[in-house]
Amino acid sequence: MNLRLVYLHRNLTRNVRRSLLTCAAVGLPIMIYVLSMSVVHGVDKFLDNSAKQLRIVVTQKTSIVNPLPEGHRKKIEALDESKQRLTSVCGVQWIGGQRENDPTPLSVMAADADSFVSTMPEYELTQDEIDAWQKDRQAIIIGSGPAGQLGWKIGDRVSIVPTLPPYRAMEFHVISTAPKAPDNQSIFFRKDYLNEELKKDGFPEGQVSFFFVKCATKKDLDEFREKIDAAFAGSLDETRSLDEKTFMNEFIAQQFDLPKNLAILSGLTVFVAIMAAMNTMSMNFRDRIAEMATLKSLGFSGGFAFSLIQTESLLLCSLGGLVGAIVPFVVFTYTPARDFQVPLIQTLVVEWVTCMKALGIAVFIGLVAGVWPSWMAMRMHVVRALRNLE
Amino acid sequence: MSSADIEIKKLKKVYYKDKMEIPVLAGLDLSISAGEFVALMGPSGSGKSTLLHLIGGLDTATAGSVRVGESLLETMSEAQLTSWRSRHVGFIFQMYHLVPVLTAAQNVELPLLLFKMKSSERKERVKTALTIVGLGDRMDHRPNQLSGGQEQRVAIARAIVTDPDVILADEPTGDLDAKTSEEILNLLNLLNEEFGKTILMVTHDPKAAAHAKKTVHLEKGQLEREEFSNRQPMAAAR
Numbered sequence: 001m002n003l004r005l006v007y008l009h010r011n012l013t014r015n016v017r018r019s020l021l022t023c024a025a026v027g028l029p030i031m032i033y034v035l036s037m038s039v040v041h042g043v044d045k046f047l048d049n050s051a052k053q054l055r056i057v058v059t060q061k062t063s064i065v066n067p068l069p070e071g072h073r074k075k076i077e078a079l080d081e082s083k084q085r086l087t088s089v090c091g092v093q094w095i096g097g098q099r100e101n102d103p104t105p106l107s108v109m110a111a112d113a114d115s116f117v118s119t120m121p122e123y124e125l126t127q128d129e130i131d132a133w134q135k136d137r138q139a140i141i142i143g144s145g146p147a148g149q150l151g152w153k154i155g156d157r158v159s160i161v162p163t164l165p166p167y168r169a170m171e172f173h174v175i176s177t178a179p180k181a182p183d184n185q186s187i188f189f190r191k192d193y194l195n196e197e198l199k200k201d202g203f204p205e206g207q208v209s210f211f212f213v214k215c216a217t218k219k220d221l222d223e224f225r226e227k228i229d230a231a232f233a234g235s236l237d238e239t240r241s242l243d244e245k246t247f248m249n250e251f252i253a254q255q256f257d258l259p260k261n262l263a264i265l266s267g268l269t270v271f272v273a274i275m276a277a278m279n280t281m282s283m284n285f286r287d288r289i290a291e292m293a294t295l296k297s298l299g300f301s302g303g304f305a306f307s308l309i310q311t312e313s314l315l316l317c318s319l320g321g322l323v324g325a326i327v328p329f330v331v332f333t334y335t336p337a338r339d340f341q342v343p344l345i346q347t348l349v350v351e352w353v354t355c356m357k358a359l360g361i362a363v364f365i366g367l368v369a370g371v372w373p374s375w376m377a378m379r380m381h382v383v384r385a386l387r388n389l390e
Numbered sequence: 391m392s393s394a395d396i397e398i399k400k401l402k403k404v405y406y407k408d409k410m411e412i413p414v415l416a417g418l419d420l421s422i423s424a425g426e427f428v429a430l431m432g433p434s435g436s437g438k439s440t441l442l443h444l445i446g447g448l449d450t451a452t453a454g455s456v457r458v459g460e461s462l463l464e465t466m467s468e469a470q471l472t473s474w475r476s477r478h479v480g481f482i483f484q485m486y487h488l489v490p491v492l493t494a495a496q497n498v499e500l501p502l503l504l505f506k507m508k509s510s511e512r513k514e515r516v517k518t519a520l521t522i523v524g525l526g527d528r529m530d531h532r533p534n535q536l537s538g539g540q541e542q543r544v545a546i547a548r549a550i551v552t553d554p555d556v557i558l559a560d561e562p563t564g565d566l567d568a569k570t571s572e573e574i575l576n577l578l579n580l581l582n583e584e585f586g587k588t589i590l591m592v593t594h595d596p597k598a599a600a601h602a603k604k605t606v607h608l609e610k611g612q613l614e615r616e617e618f619s620n621r622q623p624m625a626a627a628r
Contacts, residue, residue, distance in 0.1 A: 003492075003503060007489070013491075296472070298501045
């Protein structure tokens with residue numbers, strides 16, 4: 001084998017423990033980057049799917065916390081009596097909830113029974129499920145996330161205690177786990193059932209948190225978004241209409257701003273990796289000052305010394321990066337971990353493009369980490385180095 | 391086999407430490423003929439190693455001139471000096487300075503990477519150099535598998551493998567016991583007598599200096615005196 005390659009290889013394996021720790025110091029941040037970006041892409045996909053659905057989300061103008069009257073639905077439908085452009089309107093009331101004696105929060109919503117199926121076609125309910133939804137007042141559709149987590153399946157009778165009124169356990173019949181729904185966390189039941197329960201306990205009924213308005217085209221969506229708000233302008237319950245992607249984006253940002261926080265986390269870990277790799281390469285150079293000086297005395301140029309340290313840094317970091325990128329790809333593609341579920345994202349999908357980007361970042365870390373010690377090696381004065389004055 | 395004479399004129403070297411001027415060589419004049427074996431002696435700080443570094447192009451003079459063969463070192467850039475060094479000078483250090491992760495053969499092969507040469511020719515040269523220093527059977531040993539004397543032999547093989555004009559040795563026996571020192575000095579004599587190499591050796595040891603044909607004594611950066619040895623050539627001694 002070429003002596004240069006032999007020398008490079010031996011340098012990499014000269015201090016195996018240090019090399020392995022450096023690989024890990026780069027590999028782990030790269031792994032965090034890959035996973036973080038996969039979550040971010042998952043959220044992006046979720047939002048893209050929301051955009052595809054051509055839905056307007058109508059909320060109370062001042063805050064999503066303030067409800068709208070159910071009666072708004074008829075006024076919205078009246079904006080297109082042909083139902084060719086506004087194909088369906090579904091009122092939804094968020095009530096949250098949890099199982100009895102289980103603090104795990106659930107995202108439970110009551111939806112208009114007659115228009116839910118046509119407004120939310122991406123749930124791809126079977127005909128049996130649709131029939132069950134329409135016939136059974138206590139029907140409930142559990143997202144595949146909580147269904148898997150809580151072990152709920154079709155046919156089960158389940159009990160949920162809402163976070164909002166009526167605040168007491170409500171009984172439901174599971175009619176679907178919506179395995180094809182892009183939003184795998186939400187739970188929907190019929191609004192008429194909620195209204196009855198609210199009436200029983202004397203709570204005000206006939207309110208919704210927001211309306212989903214299904215449009216035929218993007219043009220309709222843009223046009224009716226403004227028309228809806230104009231229709232309620234000046235009323236006691238003015239509205240704010242957004243396309244669903246914008247609404248979801250705002251909602252996510254208000255809740256935890258996951259993409260932004262993950263991007264910051266990734267940036268920090270990459271910075272830490274650079275520091276760790278730079279420290280190792282500096283130690284490697286310090287250990288070899290006499291050796292570098294000898295090479296230079298033999299006639300090797302400063303450029304050779306630079307390339308020797310820089311290549312070592314690149315290889316070390318790339319190796320760590322390769323492991324850090326490949327491990328999550330393999331684990332989340334070929335092992336049972338591929339079923340791992342993240343809120344909003346059905347499953348965590350690690351794409352090879354993300355892995356390639358991560359590898360690019362590892363190469364960048366190697367380049368940056370190696371520059372300073374490589375520069376020192378290049379500029380090192382042979383005589384001073386041999387006298388150990390450096 | 392190549393060799394070169396060395397001509398040093400009014401050589402000055404001043405170091406600066408914390409803005410303080412430290413003169414090391416103060417207008418030194420010295421001539422060394424091609425094929426000579428010269429020992430450089432003198433007290434610490436007299437400028438022996440500095441002179442060696444200046445002749446080897448590892449450092450640049452403050453004033454004066456160094457000519458090695460046809461090369462005037464003060465006219466060369468750093469890059470030119472680096473390239474010149476690889477072709478004309480072989481260094482031997484007190485602490486050997488072998489690359490610990492490479493075998494004896496690979497250490498000796500290192501300087502040949504700077505030459506356009508077929509791999510087979512490189513291997514042949516390495517084998518010859520290691521055989522000359524008596525380590526033909528230790529080619530695949532790493533430095534930590536060799537004794538101090540053997541390590542220095544590998545360093546000598548590395549110094550001669552490019553067939554340099556001049557060999558510069560900085561206290562080559564300083565870290566060795568008496569018996570091993572004698573072996574290394576005999577090896578240097580061999581290189582000088584059999585292969586005609588010009589050798590300049592810095593030493594504190596009069597016994598080591600006795601192996602040289604000429605001993606140059608330095609004092610405060612100037613030539614104090616030159617002594618010629620009456621030592622018999624190795625061939626005659628045999």
